Amino acid sequence: MDNNSKKTVSIKDVAKRAGVSIASVSRVVNDNPKHVSKKTRALVQQAISELNYSPNRIGRALRAQTSDSLALIISNIQNSFYAAVAWELESKLNETGTAMLLFNSNEDPQLQDRFLEEIKSRRVGGIFMLCAVESEGLRETVKSFPTIFLNRPIPSIPDVSYIGIDDYAAARELATSMLANGQGRLAILHGPRSSETSSRRLKGVLDTCNDRGYQISEDDLFEAELSMESGYQGASELLGERNYKAVFCGNDQIAYGVFRRCRELGLAVPGDIRIYGFDDNPLNEWLAPWLNTVRVPHVAYAENAVQQMKKLTRGGDTRQLILPYDLVIRA
Amino acid sequence: MDNNSKKTVSIKDVAKRAGVSIASVSRVVNDNPKHVSKKTRALVQQAISELNYSPNRIGRALRAQTSDSLALIISNIQNSFYAAVAWELESKLNETGTAMLLFNSNEDPQLQDRFLEEIKSRRVGGIFMLCAVESEGLRETVKSFPTIFLNRPIPSIPDVSYIGIDDYAAARELATSMLANGQGRLAILHGPRSSETSSRRLKGVLDTCNDRGYQISEDDLFEAELSMESGYQGASELLGERNYKAVFCGNDQIAYGVFRRCRELGLAVPGDIRIYGFDDNPLNEWLAPWLNTVRVPHVAYAENAVQQMKKLTRGGDTRQLILPYDLVIRA
DNA sequence: TTGTAAGCGTTATCAT
DNA sequence: ATGATAACGCTTACAA
Numbered sequence: 001m002d003n004n005s006k007k008t009v010s011i012k013d014v015a016k017r018a019g020v021s022i023a024s025v026s027r028v029v030n031d032n033p034k035h036v037s038k039k040t041r042a043l044v045q046q047a048i049s050e051l052n053y054s055p056n057r058i059g060r061a062l063r064a065q066t067s068d069s070l071a072l073i074i075s076n077i078q079n080s081f082y083a084a085v086a087w088e089l090e091s092k093l094n095e096t097g098t099a100m101l102l103f104n105s106n107e108d109p110q111l112q113d114r115f116l117e118e119i120k121s122r123r124v125g126g127i128f129m130l131c132a133v134e135s136e137g138l139r140e141t142v143k144s145f146p147t148i149f150l151n152r153p154i155p156s157i158p159d160v161s162y163i164g165i166d167d168y169a170a171a172r173e174l175a176t177s178m179l180a181n182g183q184g185r186l187a188i189l190h191g192p193r194s195s196e197t198s199s200r201r202l203k204g205v206l207d208t209c210n211d212r213g214y215q216i217s218e219d220d221l222f223e224a225e226l227s228m229e230s231g232y233q234g235a236s237e238l239l240g241e242r243n244y245k246a247v248f249c250g251n252d253q254i255a256y257g258v259f260r261r262c263r264e265l266g267l268a269v270p271g272d273i274r275i276y277g278f279d280d281n282p283l284n285e286w287l288a289p290w291l292n293t294v295r296v297p298h299v300a301y302a303e304n305a306v307q308q309m310k311k312l313t314r315g316g317d318t319r320q321l322i323l324p325y326d327l328v329i330r331a
Numbered sequence: 332m333d334n335n336s337k338k339t340v341s342i343k344d345v346a347k348r349a350g351v352s353i354a355s356v357s358r359v360v361n362d363n364p365k366h367v368s369k370k371t372r373a374l375v376q377q378a379i380s381e382l383n384y385s386p387n388r389i390g391r392a393l394r395a396q397t398s399d400s401l402a403l404i405i406s407n408i409q410n411s412f413y414a415a416v417a418w419e420l421e422s423k424l425n426e427t428g429t430a431m432l433l434f435n436s437n438e439d440p441q442l443q444d445r446f447l448e449e450i451k452s453r454r455v456g457g458i459f460m461l462c463a464v465e466s467e468g469l470r471e472t473v474k475s476f477p478t479i480f481l482n483r484p485i486p487s488i489p490d491v492s493y494i495g496i497d498d499y500a501a502a503r504e505l506a507t508s509m510l511a512n513g514q515g516r517l518a519i520l521h522g523p524r525s526s527e528t529s530s531r532r533l534k535g536v537l538d539t540c541n542d543r544g545y546q547i548s549e550d551d552l553f554e555a556e557l558s559m560e561s562g563y564q565g566a567s568e569l570l571g572e573r574n575y576k577a578v579f580c581g582n583d584q585i586a587y588g589v590f591r592r593c594r595e596l597g598l599a600v601p602g603d604i605r606i607y608g609f610d611d612n613p614l615n616e617w618l619a620p621w622l623n624t625v626r627v628p629h630v631a632y633a634e635n636a637v638q639q640m641k642k643l644t645r646g647g648d649t650r651q652l653i654l655p656y657d658l659v660i661r662a
Numbered sequence: 663t664t665g666t667a668a669g670c671g672t673t674a675t676c677a678t
Numbered sequence: 679a680t681g682a683t684a685a686c687g688c689t690t691a692c693a694a
Contacts, residue, residue, distance in 0.1 A: 008396075010687055021665045026689060034690095037663060057452045058392045059687025062670050065339075067389060069432070069453075077418035080411065080614065087408035090433050099449065101400070102421050102433045118430065121388045122400075228617050256617045263620060283411065286559050286587040287618045289594060341671055352681040357673060368679060390671025393686050 009051045018047035029055055061123055069099040070309065071119045073112060075131035075152075077104045078227060079253050081279040081298065082130055085150065088302030089128060096306075098125075105133065113137030120145065126309050131197070146312040148305050151296070152197040161318040163304050165325040167197050170278075170294045171204025173327055175248065177292070178276055179212055184245025186214070189222045189234040189258065191250030198226070198250050201278060205248050220244075224254050231257025240265055244273055252277040252284065255291055270331035280328050288330075295326040340382045341390075349378035360386055392454055400430040401640065402450045404443060406462035406483075408435045409558060410584050412610035412629065413461055416481065419633035420459060427637075429456075436464065438557075444468030451476065457640050462528070477643040479636050482627070483528040492649040494635050496656040498528050501609075501625045502535025504658055506579065508623070509607050510543055515576025517545070520553045520565040520589065522581030529557070529581050532609060536579050551575075555585050562588025571596055575604055583608040583615065586622055601662035611659050619661075626657040 011029075015022040020040055027036050028044040036044075047053070061067035072089060074082050086102070093100050101124060105112040116137045119127060126146035132138060134154055141147055148161040178186075188205060191198030209216050219242075222234035231254030238244065239261060249255040255277035259269060267273050269290040280295035300323050308319060338344075342360075346353040351371055358367050359375040367375075378384070392398035403420055405413050417433070424431050432455060436443040447468045450458060457477035463469060465485055472478055479492040509517070519536060522529030540547050550573075553565035562585030569575070570592060580586040586608035590600060598604050600621040611626035631654050639650060 011689095012687080022688085023665060023667095023690080024663085027664090030689080032689095035663070040663080054448055054452045056454065056687050058389060058398060058454050059670090060689075062389045062393050062672090062686090063688045063690085065670065067453075077421065078613075080414075083411075083414050083418075086433075087414075087435065090408065090435055094434055094446070097449070099432050099434075099453065101430050102417075103425055103430075104418065104421055115425070117385055118428070121385045122398075122430065123387065123389050256614070260617050282409075283587070283614065283618070286591050287614070342673095343671080353671090354673085354681055354683095355679085358680090361673080363673095366679070371679075387671050390686095391673075393670085393688090394672040394674085396686070 008056075009053045010056065011053070014044065014047045014051055014053045017051060018043040020044060065123060066125050067123050068097065069101055069122075069124050070126050070128065071101040071103065071115075071122075071124045072128045072130060073103045073105050073115055073119075073132070075105050075107050075133065076226060077106075079251070079279075079281075080283060081252060081281040081296065084282055085130055085298045085301050088299055089305060092302050092306045107131075107133055109133050109135035116141050125313050128305055128309070131195075134194075146309060148308055148312065150301055150305060152195060155196055159318060161308055161312060161320070163301055163308065163321045163323065164197070165294075165296055166322055167200040168204045170325050170327075171201040172208045174276055174278070174292070174294055175205040175208035177327060177329055178246050178248060178274065179208070179214060182246040182274055185220070185242060186216060187220050187222070187238045187242075187244045187247045188216065189224045189231055189238070189247060189249045189254050191224060191226050191254070193223065195226075201250055224250060224257075226251050226253055228253050228257040228260070231255060232261050234258070235261035239267070239273075246274040246276065248276045250278060252279045252281055252288075252291065252293055255293070256288070259288070259290065274331065280326075284328075284330075290331045292329045292331060295328050297323050297325065339387075340384045341387065342384070345375065345378045345382055345384045348382060349374040351375060396454060397456050398454050399428065400432055400453075400455055401457050401459065402432040402434060402446075402453075402455045403459045403461060404434045404436050404446055404450075404463070406436050406438045406464065407557060408437070410582070410610075410612075411614060412583060412612040412627065415613055416461055416629045416632050419630050420636060423633050423637040438462075438464055440464045440466035440469075447472050456644050459636055459640070462526070465525075477640060479640055479643065481632055481636060483526060486527055490649060492639055492643060492651070494632055494639065494652045494654065495528070496625075496627055497653055498531040499535045501656045501658075502532040503539045505607055505609070505623070505625055506536040506539035508658060508660055509577050509579060509605065510539070510545060513577040513605055516551065516573060517547060518551050518553070518569045518573075518575045518578045519547065520555045520562060520569070520578060520580045520585050522555060522557050522585070524554065526557075532581055555581060555588075557582050557584055559584050559588040559591070562586060563592050565589070566592035570598070570604075577605040577607065579607045581609060583610045583612055583619075583622065583624055586624070587619070590619070590621065605662065611657075615659075615661075621662045623660045623662060626659050628654050628656065 011022050011025050014025045090100050103115040113135050128148050130150045131152040142160050151164050153162050190202040224230040224234045235258040255275050277293040280293045342353050342356050345356045421431050434446040444466050459479050461481045462483040473491050482495050484493050521533040555561040555565045566589040586606050608624040611624045
């Protein structure tokens with residue numbers, strides 16, 4: 001029978017029960033190098049298990065001025081690739097007993113800044129920015145706080161830790177494959193120019209087309225948000241009137257929107273038109289056999305991010321990490 | 332120019348700067364009913380903004396014995412429907428300044444128990460269990476801790492707060508539609524019997540088939556895990572040899588796996604075979620026009636969960652909430 | 663090896 | 679209306 005009284009059990013209770021000082025309990029709990037006698041240790045451990053004691057992390061955090069938790073700010077909850085990264089991060093972190101706080105900035109600088117304040121006031125150990133937007137608070141944050149940027153750098157905030165791929169090169173490769181396959185006209189539904197990642201991808205395609213003497217007119221371009229809805233809208237404007245043979249999309253979400261529009265227009269994919277995306281969220285393998293894309297290594301993102309964060313919180317230097325990607329040509 | 336010294340600014344600094352006591356600062360910060368003179372208030376607010384002070388939530392949490400954060404334990408990070416619920420919860424919570432801690436139990440009772448301990452030691456305000464598994468720790472937790480079960484009840488742990496749909500009725504409706512449409516043989520890839528949700532769905536189909544005099548043999552059943560891989564495996568075993576006209580799946584993830592297998596077998600969906608799922612994750616609308624399913628109201632889940640949690644933490648009573656669902660017949 | 667006590671940042675109680 | 683102070687649970691000098 002548990003002595004299930006209402007009070008939560010603290011280090012003091014354990015000390016009393018074991019007949020030692022709270023310092024000794026603390027030492028046992030933290031396996032402190034300062035040796036504790038076998039006898040004391042046994043006493044304490046006995047008491048701990050009898051009382052079912054587990055240390056209060058709030059007390060610990062207050063004392064240590066840091067809590068063993070990290071925060072992730074994601075820019076868009078709808079993007080299933082981002083979701084995949086988030087989940088990977090969670091796995092890696094919880095393996096090591098670090099809790100993860102989750103925030104969704106929705107690409108909104110003000111919201112992002114609010115969250116940054118929230119996070120700091122919780123004495124979180126560090127922040128992962130999965131696609132940050134430029135903001136005043138962010139600029140301040142990186143100065144004094146372990147911060148790792150994932151997948152999207154902010155050019156005006158240099159010298160921070162960053163993990164990503166070479167978006168320009170990847171876009172060039174994908175575009176090359178696209179041009180090798182198709183003969184007809186080409187539409188480009190790129191992401192926001194304000195996103196460095198999107199800009200690099202766009203530049204990659206355009207440069208490649210240019211190199212091959214391939215004509216891209218302004219009319220073939222559409223600046224989409226990184227969403228299915230926006231992809232759908234872009235496709236609605238561009239497709240149908242002209243006879244496109246391929247669509248290059250700034251990311252997979254946009255591509256999903258395009259796919260839907262093609263379905264409505266009765267266009268067969270890839271029969272009538274080919275669709276190219278970017279990111280390759282894990283669901284594609286199951287649901288989107290028609291999608292050609294660039295596989296961004298989200299598992300490696302998470303692994304490296306966690307590792308880098310560890311170093312950073314120990315006072316290590318910031319570091320830029322460019323990981324390899326894969327071309328995924330499905331149709 | 333900011334006085335950007337290294338120290339973080341505490342209530343003490345504000346008090347000194349404003350020339351008042353820390354008690355006064357606290358009162359201003361918390362807008363305490365105990366009136367503060369206009370003059371003092373102004374002084375304090377001035378100091379606060381000059382120093383850019385924001386209260387340390389760890390100190391607060393230690394004092395209050397509770398932190399303004401909640402935890403979500405999700406059973407499977409791969410399930411995109413669960414992900415959708417998680418994101419909705421995050422939105423609703425962060426609107427109110429409550430942070431969300433994220434954990435993935437992976438349907439593992441031991442891991443779940445570890446997380447429950449973690450959570451309690453962080454003095455989190457309450458827990459959302461998005462598909463819990465039965466475990467000793469859970470049984471103890473619900474006794475002393477605001478806990479809300481989402482989407483999957485645990486029969487051996489009654490009288491807890493629960494939000495879900497009538498899975499049995501929904502399965503009956505879906506099965507009815509399926510039988511109305513198809514003439515041929517029927518396969519059932521249900522979820523684990525250990526999951527009450529899955530069991531109810533299974534019972535719903537079987538009862539419906541039975542009512543209509545429809546023959547289901549043991550050979551047409553497959554107990555799948557709630558994953559695409561398992562759905563794929565089940566489809567590999569069942570499909571091909573026999574000429575099924577429809578597959579009923581325990582959830583959408585399973586259905587995705589079945590879809591992939593059908594593609595490999597050259598079976599047209601819905602031409603050769605119809606696929607039925609459960610949950611309707613938001614991506615379906617874009618990527619899975621072939622999928623018939625039950626739309627579980629994930630937004631309403633989140634709204635009600637947050638609302639119910641508020642009441643619960645104020646000492647309110649537990650409550651079971653059964654929300655309406657929608658049939659989604661796409662093909 | 664062990665214990666005492668200071669201090670982390672708050673809030674609430676109790677005087678004033 | 680305001681200020682001093684105890685307490686929340688913990689870790690870590692420092693003392694013994």
